[in-house]
Amino acid sequence: MRQPSTASNPNSKTPKPSSNLKMVGSVRVRVIRTLLAIQNGQSLSSVLDPLLNSLHEGDKGFAHALLLTTLRQWFALERLLDSLADNPIDEIEVRTTILVGLTQLLYLEVADHAAIHETVESVKEIEFAHASGLTNAILRKVAKNPSKFRKKCDKKHSLPNWLAYQLKQDWSEHYDELMRGLRQPAPMFLRVNTVDASVSDYQKTLQQSDISAEWVEVKTGLSLSQATDNKDRVNTVIDHQALRLEQSRAVSGLPSFAEGGLSIQDLYA
Structure with a gap:
């Protein structure tokens, strides 16, 4: 700096x-x-x-x-x-x-x-x-x-x-929005390893540690053409759940993180 x-x-x-x-x-x-x-x-x-x-x-x-x-x-x-x-x-x-x-x-x-x-x-x-x-x-x-x-x-x-200056040159239409956004804390999403625990069970574990998290459900739609018939399309919807922390924190302090019980990931990754 x-x-x-x-x-x-x-x-x-x-x-x-x-x-x-x-x-x-x-x-x-x-x-x-x-x-x-x-x-x-x-x-x-x-x-x-x-x-x-x-x-x-x-x-x-x-x-x-x-x-x-x-x-x-x-x-x-x-x-x-x-x-x-x-x-x-x-x-x-x-x-x-x-x-x-x-x-x-x-x-x-x-x-x-x-x-x-x-x-x-x-x-x-x-x-x-x-x-x-x-x-x-x-x-x-x-x-x-x-x-x-x-x-x-x-x-x-x-x-x-x-x-x-560079951002204003390259993104003049979105400059003000960018400046505001860059000064806000980024949301922190947790992807729970459901082999070890369900999302709801891990949310309860967080609550026991006085960590507030909101359940988020994501539907990612993919539209794929069939190789044999272009008239038909296959719509695949991938569902997954994540937890959004109300306040970002060090990952080392999250329950089960060290044991592989969760990962930090972009919501749509």
């Missing part, structure tokens, strides 16, 4: 986060360190499970939502941050911490006092205490009128400028 200032000035250099950050500390600090690892070249798939596995069960949902929402809104949040700061913020650790705070205030509806206090403590915990005043000031300003800043954030795209 590049900072907005880098996008507007191709000659500037993107600072890299420290490479010796470890998965320790508070929940927010661990999310911050995961974001720093991603900016340092690691893939989301390689760092998501280590993050979640390092947390208590009750903290995993919040960490998952905080990480993915921050990533999804990253470029819009960075533009907002640049507009709020009196001077450029060059330390990527500080920028990342403030973005995590903004995500809590604008997208996760975390209580103001909790979001601000915990984020300020986080910037201290990652050893950037000199930026605690700046972090506090920016988050307090946003907390005074979150709807205003949410609208400002949502008004434009949350993509690198070069990619948004």
Whole structure:
């Protein structure tokens, strides 16, 4: 990911986060360190499970939502941050911490006092205490009128400028719809291995784990010409059922996933 200032000035250099950050500390600090690892070249798939596995069960949902929402809104949040700061913020650790705070205030509806206090403590915990005043000031300003800043954030795209420009060139008629869609969480569909359990039984298993899922039935129609007689057509309807999670989550936390009891698949695959 590049900072907005880098996008507007191709000659500037993107600072890299420290490479010796470890998965320790508070929940927010661990999310911050995961974001720093991603900016340092690691893939989301390689760092998501280590993050979640390092947390208590009750903290995993919040960490998952905080990480993915921050990533999804990253470029819009960075533009907002640049507009709020009196001077450029060059330390990527500080920028990342403030973005995590903004995500809590604008997208996760975390209580103001909790979001601000915990984020300020986080910037201290990652050893950037000199930026605690700046972090506090920016988050307090946003907390005074979150709807205003949410609208400002949502008004434009949350993509690198070069990619948004290319999409607008190639898909001008669908550009606005694309921009809205790319900022929404993708639905997560589960295909149950019915050799082990029925779809309804697995849905009950999810409910026992406080995971809500909706039953989805799919009919895929195929119309095939018979080789011997073109007058007749064979209509084949393939039925299958899937479960749509109300909220996406790490697959490693789904019951029976490790044992092959289900797979994650596109609905029409």
